[in-house]
Amino acid sequence: MSINFRNYTxxxxxxxxxxxxxxxxxxxxxxxxxxxxxxxxxxHGYLDRTSVGNIGLWCEDSEVVGVxxxxxxLGSAFCLTLPEYAYLKKEMLLYSEEKLSKEGKxxxxxxxxxxxxxxxxxxLGYVASENRELDSIFYIEQTSTDYQLPEGFRITTMQDTFxxxxxxxxxxxxxxxx
Numbered sequence: 001m002s003i004n005f006r007n008y009t010x011x012x013x014x015x016x017x018x019x020x021x022x023x024x025x026x027x028x029x030x031x032x033x034x035x036x037x038x039x040x041x042x043x044h045g046y047l048d049r050t051s052v053g054n055i056g057l058w059c060e061d062s063e064v065v066g067v068x069x070x071x072x073x074l075g076s077a078f079c080l081t082l083p084e085y086a087y088l089k090k091e092m093l094l095y096s097e098e099k100l101s102k103e104g105k106x107x108x109x110x111x112x113x114x115x116x117x118x119x120x121x122x123x124l125g126y127v128a129s130e131n132r133e134l135d136s137i138f139y140i141e142q143t144s145t146d147y148q149l150p151e152g153f154r155i156t157t158m159q160d161t162f163x164x165x166x167x168x169x170x171x172x173x174x175x176x177x178x
Contacts, residue, residue, distance in 0.1 A: 002060070003060055003085070008021070010052065011052070012047060012049035017057070021064055024067060025038050032109055033067075041071050048072065048074060051073075054070075055067065056068035058081070058085065058092070065084075066082070068092045074100050075100075076100075076107045076108075077106070078109050079092035086117070090124075094124070140155065
């Protein structure tokens with residue numbers, strides 16, 4: 001089977017392409033750009049809606065196997081593939097450099113553990129910086145919660161106490177647990 005490239009739809013928001021990419025991120029699992037981040041970006045008020053059509057999709061049949069994307073605005077890119085399609089990353093980086101840059105400026109986010117992609121970037125003239133993206137995850141079922149929180153605070157899960165108003169209030173504050 002062959003891999004075909006196409007651009008993401010020019011329409012921002014919740015579209016058929018949104019779901020195709022979301023399913024890709026779910027299948028990919030934890031990485032530097034998760035399905036939750038995709039959801040956040042796709043609906044964010046600061047999203048550069050005029051540039052979503054620059055997102056690149058590499059597909060096999062109707063399944064997305066690679067995505068070159070940005071997070072809300074151009075200038076910084078993420079090139080992600082399912083493991084068996086990692087050979088696409090050089091092509092994806094070259095595409096991203098051309099289509100996801102902003103005013104001649106461009107950076108690529110690469111996981112520390114992805115040595116092969118780091119090497120590709122180095123060969124293409126990229127230099128590692130000290131900038132990092134760090135995620136924090138609190139596994140409530142694996143971590144002791146035997147401590148006193150300030151009055152009015154408690155630890156809960158969205159499964160137990162989902163409240164859309166509260167969710168919206170804390171969404172961008174790093175207080176979401178699943």
